[in-house]
């Protein structure tokens with residue numbers, strides 16, 4: 812994999828915008844918030860969608876394990892973390 816010198820980009824597959832927060836660019840991060848999703852997991856939903864039902868993007872289990880260990884909670888709690896007041900209540 813070539814070294815990219817322009818700084819970190821969005822972690823979402825197929826997205827080349829500069830990283831903004833939680834490894835996502837601002838656009839993808841806001842999209843994740845809109846859907847009430849964990850931004851770090853949203854990064855693993857490809858921009859173009861999955862090519863078929865067996866297509867998948869690996870989850871960052873190492874990062875999740877480190878965060879779970881640092882916070883002393885199970886990994887499931889890290890994944891299930893929801894920001895209060897998420898976009899679920901938004902008017903359609």
Ligand SMILES: [Zn+2]
Pocket residue numbers: 821822823826827828835836837838839840
């Ligand atoms: Zn993005």
